[in-house]
Amino acid sequence: MSTSKPLPSLLLVGAGKMGMAMFEGWLADGLAPSVAVRPSPLDLPAPHRHLASLAELGGFRPQVVVIAVKPQKAAQVLPELAPIVQSSGALVISVMAGIDTASLDRALGGGVSCIRAMPNTPAAIGRGVSLAYAPLGLGDDVRRGPRALATRLLAACGDVVWLEEEAQMDPATAISGCGPAYVFLLAELLEAAAVAHGLPAPIARQLARRTISGSGGLLDLRSTDAAELRRAVTSPNGVTERALAVLMQPRAWPAAIDAAIDAAARRSAELADELSRALAAPSPRRVTRDE
Ligand SMILES: NC(=O)C1=CN([C@@H]2O[C@H](COP(=O)(O)OP(=O)(O)OC[C@H]3O[C@@H](n4cnc5c(N)ncnc54)[C@H](OP(=O)(O)O)[C@@H]3O)[C@@H](O)[C@H]2O)C=CC1
């Protein structure tokens, strides 16, 4: 999706799978000169720059800081980021699963404009969906201020859905943040089943991928309910009906999906507690050159 105004200058901290999926979306949408930080090498088109660590940042003052390191790295990275955020007054957008805005604000030194977002990897082709939550202090107008800035950035990667309550982020993450993995698993399983039933591997791969992307395209382009699209495939006493009789048994897909979403949502909720404990723990002793 293309937005009309240029995107602001960014500091992306954690340019891994999710960070770079978003960065690709931003590059395609005209990004002001920006910096991406990660320890391992990274090729970025000029004028954007890659740095191996925040210590190399120099005088760069971003308008927005996007945090996309693993939640388990937050206790190390947030204290390093705090002086940069405090001196630049940048808006902070964290895509870290589970980490709540109050913990973020506290770890960044307090008084920070923090927005929590949960994108997904189709962001790389502008077809993602991002959940977003802003604490009350940031106002409720999505047309101006921090929410407008966040919407502009996230919209470069696809749809943006603002949630009213932060607790909704956990189950919503389990659906759309993690969701692409469930769909790719389905592609893997369909491909393996095709091979197991004697189809040549290249054909198995094409059938699985195209079936999923084509069905996704139908969902995207038609407003028809998913259930109706499913019924349109299912001839009475035909072939699909036999497969669905297996998959739709209450103890089959309905129970499995319910249990999976429940497990993922609980894990999302646990991650904030882990950050609190890590921040409260004494920092590891520094090793000097002589040791
Ligand atoms: N993957 C997904 O589909 C989604 C992920 N998220 C969230 O995005 C975040 C990143 O996940 P994901 O992209 O999958 O993980 P990755 O491991 O791919 O990315 C994390 C990146 O952080 C970098 N990094 C590690 N330490 C530092 C540091 N001190 N300073 C700067 N960068 C550092 C790593 O660098 P190096 O490679 O050099 O180790 C890596 O590139 C997580 O918080 C996750 O919850 C949210 C939505 C979806």
Ligand SMILES: O=C(O)[C@@H]1CCC=N1
């Ligand atoms: O698995 C994870 O923790 C991240 C969050 C959503 C998708 N990937």
